[in-house]
Amino acid sequence: MFIKKTRSKNYTYLQLVKSYRDSGKVKHEVIANLGRFDNLSGNPELIKMGKRLLELAGQPKEEVVLEELERLYYGHIVYKKLWDKFRLSEILHRVSRNNKITFDIAQVVMYLAISQLLKPNSKYSSWREQGRYLDLPPVDLQHIYRSLDVLAQRKELIEKELFNQHRNLFNLKVDVVFYDVTTFHFESTDEDILRAFGFSKAGKFNEVQVVMGMMVDQHGRPIGYELFEGNLFEGKTMLKAIEILKEKYEIKKVIIVADKGLNRGVNLGIIKEAGYDYIVSSKLKSQTKNIKKEIFNPQDYKITQVDKKTGEVLFQYKIIKDHIVNYQDENNKEHQIKDNIIVTWSAKRANADIKKRLRLIQKATDMIKNNKAISNKKGAKKYIKTQGKEKSIGIDEERIKNDSIWDGYYGIQFSDPNISHEVILENYKLLWRIEESFRILKSTMEVRPIFHWTPQRIRGHFVLCFIAFLLERNLELILHKKKVENLSVEKIKEALNTLQVSKIKLNDQILLLKGKHNALASDILKAMNLKPVKNLSPAKN
Numbered sequence: 001m002f003i004k005k006t007r008s009k010n011y012t013y014l015q016l017v018k019s020y021r022d023s024g025k026v027k028h029e030v031i032a033n034l035g036r037f038d039n040l041s042g043n044p045e046l047i048k049m050g051k052r053l054l055e056l057a058g059q060p061k062e063e064v065v066l067e068e069l070e071r072l073y074y075g076h077i078v079y080k081k082l083w084d085k086f087r088l089s090e091i092l093h094r095v096s097r098n099n100k101i102t103f104d105i106a107q108v109v110m111y112l113a114i115s116q117l118l119k120p121n122s123k124y125s126s127w128r129e130q131g132r133y134l135d136l137p138p139v140d141l142q143h144i145y146r147s148l149d150v151l152a153q154r155k156e157l158i159e160k161e162l163f164n165q166h167r168n169l170f171n172l173k174v175d176v177v178f179y180d181v182t183t184f185h186f187e188s189t190d191e192d193i194l195r196a197f198g199f200s201k202a203g204k205f206n207e208v209q210v211v212m213g214m215m216v217d218q219h220g221r222p223i224g225y226e227l228f229e230g231n232l233f234e235g236k237t238m239l240k241a242i243e244i245l246k247e248k249y250e251i252k253k254v255i256i257v258a259d260k261g262l263n264r265g266v267n268l269g270i271i272k273e274a275g276y277d278y279i280v281s282s283k284l285k286s287q288t289k290n291i292k293k294e295i296f297n298p299q300d301y302k303i304t305q306v307d308k309k310t311g312e313v314l315f316q317y318k319i320i321k322d323h324i325v326n327y328q329d330e331n332n333k334e335h336q337i338k339d340n341i342i343v344t345w346s347a348k349r350a351n352a353d354i355k356k357r358l359r360l361i362q363k364a365t366d367m368i369k370n371n372k373a374i375s376n377k378k379g380a381k382k383y384i385k386t387q388g389k390e391k392s393i394g395i396d397e398e399r400i401k402n403d404s405i406w407d408g409y410y411g412i413q414f415s416d417p418n419i420s421h422e423v424i425l426e427n428y429k430l431l432w433r434i435e436e437s438f439r440i441l442k443s444t445m446e447v448r449p450i451f452h453w454t455p456q457r458i459r460g461h462f463v464l465c466f467i468a469f470l471l472e473r474n475l476e477l478i479l480h481k482k483k484v485e486n487l488s489v490e491k492i493k494e495a496l497n498t499l500q501v502s503k504i505k506l507n508d509q510i511l512l513l514k515g516k517h518n519a520l521a522s523d524i525l526k527a528m529n530l531k532p533v534k535n536l537s538p539a540k541n
Contacts, residue, residue: 005516069503069510074134075496075521076114078528082471083110086165095157096150108139108147109464116468118497123148134501134512134533135540148460155463159224160248162470166221177223178216178257178430181237183209183230194455196230210458213237216437218430221473223249227462238267242274255279255416257427263413265327269335272415279428282341282411294320295343295409317344319421323413342412342424350408357383357403361395368392440469440489475524482527487520495520501533510539 005012083089089106096105114133115126127141151158186208194210209230215223226244228237242256256271260281271278284295305315320341327335363380385396414424472489479487498517503510514535525532 067505068513069505070131071515072134072501072503072512073118073132073497073499074501074533075118075499076133076136077499077530078475078496078524079114079117079471080110081528081530082474083113085169086162086470086474088162088467091158091161091165095154095161099150099153101146101150103140103143103146105143105147105150107137108143109151109467111136111139112144112147112464113468113471116465117472118493145457148457148464150460151463152456152459155459156248158463159466162467163223163249177254178218179213179238179241179262180258181211181213181262183211194227194229194458211237212462213241214437215241218427219473219477220437221477222437222466222470225462225466227459238262239270239274242271242276246274255419255427257430265325265335265337266329268325268339268413268415269327269329269337272337277414277416277419278339279412279414279424281428282413284343284409284411285406287341287411291320291323291341295411296405301345312347313345314347315344317342317421317425319343321417337415339413339415340417342414342421344410344412344425345408346410347408349410353407354404357400357407361400364395368394437469437473440472475528479524479527482523484520484523484527491520492524494518495524499525499532503539511536512539 006015088110092106092109111130111133112123112126114136115121115130119126119129119132121129123144124141127139127144130136130138196208211228211230211232212225213228214225217223224244226237226241228240238256254276256276256278258278258280260283263280263283268278268280284292287295301316301318303313303316306312307314320343322338323341325337325339327337329335360380361383364383367380368384383396383399384392385394385399387393412424412428472492475492476487476489479492495518498515498521500515500517502513502515504513505511512533512535514533517532522532
């Protein structure tokens with residue numbers, strides 16, 4: 001049996017419903033209508049409901065008291081199972097052994113991770129709302145903040161232990177690492193040893209920030225991350241991250257995959273000097289005349305996809321070998337390295353490039369027509385020909401012509417000539433995983449806003465988010481393997497939050513009355529080999 005919510009006009013009603021099978025199909029039978037949801041508490045009709053429940057249970061009819069004590073959530077059992085799978089309690093107890101703490105740090109961090117995944121909030125608000133979860137022991141506020149300090153101090157050990165657990169659980173072989181950098185800003189202008197003004201990827205140039213470099217594997221599972229001062233350039237973060245890869249994880253053969261934001265000669269030189277290889281997006285429009293000539297030369301392109309009906313080429317690529325990269329190091333010393341470029345042409349990309357340019361031209365035309373101030377809103381400014389800085393004199397037809405010849409073209413630079421072209425293209429397609437990782441951290445898991453103001457607590461907060469993200473990403477992979485498809489992180493969170501029970505008092509008994517959860521929640525429980533709370537089961541406390 002379960003409680004079903006039914007919406008009718010402006011009100012929600014509750015029904016006591018029983019599931020049964022008829023010819024192999026699951027059907028529902030309404031056993032009792034419980035009334036309007038908002039009028040249940042304190043209503044005399046509760047007595048009648050209690051009598052009805054006892055009657056259905058075969059108990060003698062007697063005067064009863066039925067009261068809903070509270071509504072509780074139990075979707076956290078999914079992440080609790082993953083927590084145990086990674087032996088996170090053992091890891092946290094082991095790495096914090098020298099911190100001389102007197103409380104159960106694993107219990108506190110597990111609660112904080114669950115809260116971050118299911119209802120992100122400030123640590124104080126999470127502490128106040130901890131009673132919302134079924135059968136989770138209470139934690140003290142001071143222990144929450146102390147735990148953040150320990151996480152910050154033991155970050156390196158925690159990452160390494162989790163990495164080793166990955167290897168044991170999944171026979172993990174990391175030979176391709178996806179790396180990218182993003183920024184997290186604060187609603188503040190106060191700088192310290194971590195927070196500083198710098199180039200903000202969110203456009204928050206008037207607020208202090210921190211820089212984060214993250215590494216994930218081919219499946220999107222996080223390997224590790226580093227937090228840097230807000231004014232540090234990407235090349236410096238790259239060097240630090242590579243050093244950590246070599247020292248902490250003892251990985252010998254790594255290919256760094258990154259977007260064109262990291263494609264600067266000095267960055268590529270850092271990767272090669274560290275003994276690693278790279279696959280990065282190439283800036284084709286910035287190449288030399290000879291390279292551009294080779295790009296537009298139709299010879300040597302390998303056609304891999306053709307429209308069967310029309311014979312139109314849909315995808316082709318060619319390799320340009322011995323591409324020269326010149327750069328200067330910090331001491332202005334000249335360096336040169338050689339790599340290769342895969343130039344691809346796609347009909348799908350060409351159509352997308354055309355549509356994007358037409359939108360920008362339309363925006364530029366509107367600016368000119370309406371005498372609007374020339375702004376660089378989403379790139380429209382580049383198609384306006386100006387006299388001086390402000391006066392527009394029409395659409396820049398020459399710029400449009402020059403851009404159009406690049407429709408459909410895309411370049412990828414790679415350093416190891418022995419890697420197959422198919423592997424390079426496939427790995428670069430997977431770069432979206434790191435972009436998705438940052439999107440999840442910034443939105444669904446709500447790393448921001450950051451409610452901490454000291455470097456130690458900020459670092460501890462990011463360690464917590466890293467642990468939570470590890471659990472979430474592995475849940476996604478399990479669901480994908482079990483054919484639970486087309487999921488967003490937000491949908492998973494919403495589904496798990498539908499797993500609810502009402503704690504009710506029926507005479508002297510405290511029971512759990514199961515609520516109705518959505519279909520995705522059922523799929524998640526099944527994939528994790530978990531069962532929903534048994535209806536009308538005794539509450540533990």
